[in-house]
Amino acid sequence: MARSEMRSSALELRPIEYRFGSLAHIDGSASFSFGAELVTLAGVRGPSEVRIRDELTDKGTLEILFQPLGSPAALPATSLAASLRSLFSGIIRLNVYPRTLVQINLQTCSVPLEPHRPPTEEENDKLLPPHPDAPISAPEKSALINASMAGLIDAGVECRATVTSVSLACLPRRKAKELRENRRAWRAGEVDVTQEDDEMEEGDESTILLDPTPAELRWATSNHVFAFAFSGYSPQNPGQVLTELVFAESSGRAEWLKHKEVISLAREAAQSVLSVLRQTCRKNATET
Template sequence: MSSALTARPRGRQPDQLRDLSIVYEGLDRVDGSARFGFGSTKSLSSVSGPIEVRPTLENPSQATLDVQIRPLAAIAGTDSKALATILKTVFASSLFLSHHPRTLVQIVGQALCGTESGSGLGSAGRGWNATLTASLVNATTVAFLSAGSVPMRGVVCAVAIGRLQADPSSSPILILDPEEAELPRLDGSGCFAFTFSAVLPGSPLSAENVPRCALSWTNYTTAGPFDVQEFKRACDFAKKGAMEVWLKMKESVCWLEKSAPPPRIRAESKVEDDETPGEMEVDDDKVEI
């Protein structure tokens, strides 16, 4: 395998994440909100609930979970609606919605990047790449931790895996957290979401004091035939990255617990410019992003 193929921006190793950033936004009229980023790949999410629900959506046995995903620009298209359905499935299994019947729990996600790849821009067929999807899953988890109003079975952490292969005769190389500049070189990729919980079977904590985890969802696909062994390697690779995300979330919660509730609480591994270019207009009654 040539070094040109395996070389990564900023000299990252195949199993190295970019700098993780978590910002508790403190948005008005929501119960919890947070921004999560892998380097410059960032998403914003807010959680409202349990709140009053329309009679037509009322569920007598559990809370109704509503997910809305918004691209960086334009209106939500097919890709955003499909991603909203995925997030609803992932988080429905990690929340105790039966504790709040006849109410509504609303998630609103917003892409904060996508100018290079088209991901998050709402363009038909260009969608949300795996890393941007992972950042949105993590931002939603941190928003739930910030809200503290909906009990959780476990903490959902997600990372993206990319696949590089020079030719069919060589073994593919897996890379963690592919960024926009690497996307054209990939012949496979996917987001892996894991649920971390001490109630899962086995030892409560690993050697790194991280709870056990189980794969909740993935959309990993490749250009070639499906290989079970390769998928297992990708899953193990992603699990290590998800553990780093969990540790970062734990660190950010310590900041949240030790501080008074100011408008914004930052917990970042590297100081970055968090300004988002342009103004975003939102007509939602529950969330201001």
């Protein structure tokens, strides 16, 4: 059984892993994974020569391309690439690289399996490929942001801060507990976690799950992706890390107080991801 499926706490991340230098013949590359099931890869080229039509005299040009797993890059992939370009345009010191191109190529290598669901008579027996316009899950977006930052570090591109990202979901409390307790069971095919619970009350109090799985996202009333930029320590308080929310994307309904709690939990989790990134950088530096 995968270790990533053995979480019992609602605020527990799957095992995090960074790997630098995953690709050859490229300026920088890195992979990032949440557990063994969600793996993303980033390759960075540049600063390099840019086409004349894209050349900027006062700063470098940033280009981000994303290739989803199992389907061509359609509107959701293009939209995500544009959002990440807006995010990293404020992180990379593009003014240091005028008349050049910094290109980030992103790819999803592996995604978690969907929970077991018995087929219906109306469904076709054939296994259909993913639809090109299917939305990209919140954990996948978070992993792609983390892989992008690691790729920039490996390429030696100058940045003003280090970015890490996490995803969260709000679920009815009873359903969230049930899903985490039955995680082992549905992987073995013993429990169908997608079966509707007729006893679920509409007013059931919600809880926050960190790094949700596909089964948990299916029942989520809202899901969120946050990225934070960490740029050192405060001069007034050396023990306080300077943190800035640089990316926020939410879907679904969430009360304002619950949304504030989600942001606070996301900030703490992003610091945990940052700690893993720093440890990996130190280990990589000593080995090379």
